Amino acid sequence: MNLFSNFRQFGVFIAICIAIFTLNLYLEFRSYEAFKVKPYNFIKADLLFSDKRQGKNSEYYVLQFKSDNFIFYTRSKNLPKCSSCEVGVITKNLKFKDYITGRFFLPSFKISKLDINDSLANILKNAIISQHQNPKMQELYSALYLATPMSKELRQNVTHWGIAHIIAISGFHLSVIFIFVFFVARFTIAPLQDRYFPYLNLRFYISLILFILMGFYLYILDFTPSFLRSYIMGVVGFLLLSRGLKVFSFGNLVLAILIGLAFSPQLLFSIGFYFSCLGVYFIFLYIYHFGNRSDLSSLKRILMHTLILEIFVFLAMNIPVYYFFPIASWYQISVIPLSYVFIIFYPVSLFLHLFGIGGLFDDFMIRFIEFAPAQGKANLELWQFIGYNIIALSAIYKKWIMLLLALLGLFVYIFALI
Known part of the structure; x- marks a missing residue:
């Protein structure tokens, strides 16, 4: 069965989502006005990332900070010696259209150390990076487990391999963790169930507990857009499946998107959220046809x-x-076999980090990650991007349009490399 039996029920749901979206957008605007009451402000934030740049006359650092409500960038001549900082910023030129994205640039005039207890995310990050000597490996595993930003050089490395979506926490990670823990828990608890509580649906309760734990993980990740979309779809799918309703449908993808946007308007400007939704759409498209x-x-x-x-x-x-x-890069095609390797690598590497030996494969990993070079560049215009998205949506109606999407992607890939 489908979740909505008629268009009227779906229309009511959309109206509720629009109302919630409007309310949250209004609350964001009030927060923006409060933030700009003074032309300057002092923000308590964690330093996520620093990147050394060369200016015309001298070197400087691009810094990324995370406060309770948003992430902001700034520039500094010196690298701050703090993980938790108090940052003086100039807010008078900040626009609401930038503020609502949740990521924006603010000029700073003072950065000082803040003596507070580290957040759980910082404690976990420090535990991860302490197991690696190479800075690039510290960034890689921190991004892999905690969705922290990567330096420009590491971003280029993973882009050359075409594995950026594997590194960025998304539904792929949620699925790997869920399946691995589910089967371990099931075979561990099954003998106890047979003896003490055979009347319970073990799969249901293990899944329920896992979704609660994943919700806590989502909170630690500060509701990373791609993982948030995956979590919403996972919860929706779990509820539908437990009620005997249809799971794999475009309507359920729309359901997850609308819920995500309603409660977090910032997702409207998130590239990661867009990629995550589009990837699932293509999976559903293949299943449909x-x-x-x-x-x-x-x-x-x-x-x-x-x-x-x-x-x-x-x-x-x-x-x-x-x-x-x-x-x-020609190496990007290797993402297909690497996806299968990752299914084994991810839980194994997580297991090694839990026992303090996460750097066991660092020598191999650094050689691997730096091996693939850039070999070409695809220059696409905005009208081509918009047109492709329109064609992609129309592929629901015709199988040949779906195949056309793959042919267009193949053409752009080869053309960029020759």
């Missing part, structure tokens, strides 16, 4: 569909990704 329930009875067909799906999503995502990140 090529999914066959009878194929689930054959391991050979399951493996075949999984591989074809990986290839399709890779090609279909090329144009949207290259519009924002135009660097192309």
Whole structure:
């Protein structure tokens, strides 16, 4: 069964989402006005990231800070010697359209150390980086587990391999963690269930506990957009499945998007949220046109569909990704087998970090991450990006349009490299 039995019910749901979105947008504007009462302000924030740059006459640092309500960038001649800081910023030129994105630039005039207890996220970050000597590995694993920013050099490295979406915490990570912990817990608790509480639905309660724990993880990550979309879809799917309702449908993707936007208007400006939603859309698109329930009875067909799906999503995502990140490399095609390797690597590396030996593979990882060079650049115009998105949405109606998406992505990929 579908969640909404008619268009009227869906319309009521959309109206509720619009009302919640409008209220949250108004609250954001009030917060913006309060922030700009004075032309300057002092903000308590954690230093997330620093990047050394070369100016015309001297070097300077680009700093990224995270406060309770937003992330902001600033410039400084010196690198602050603090993780928790009090930053004096000039707010008079800040526009609401920038403030609502949750990430913006503010000129600063003073940065001083703030003597407070570190947040849980900072404690975890320090525990991760303490296990690695190489700064690039510190950034990589911190980004992999805590969604912290990466330096320009590391971003280029992962872009050349085409694994930026693997590093950025998203539904892929949620799925790997969920499946791994679910099966470990199930086989551990199953003997106890058979003896003491056979009347309980073990899968339901393990899933419920895991979603609660994932919600706490989402809070630690400060509601990272891609992971937030994944979590909302996971919870919605869990509720639908437990009630015997249809899970894999475009309507449920729209449901998750509307809920996310209603409660967090900043997602409207998030590239990560857009990529996350588009990736799931392409997965659903393949299932819609090529999914066959009878194929689930054959391991050979399951493996075949999984591989074809990986290839399709890779090609279909090329144009949207290259519009924002135009660097192309032949090594990016290796993201397909690397996705399968990551399913093993992610829980194993997490397990090693829990025991304080997370740097075990650092020598190999640093050589691997720096191996792939940039080999081309895709130059896409805004009208091409918009047109592709329109074509992508229309692919629901025709299978050949879906195949056209993959062909266009393949054409742009090859053209960028020759």
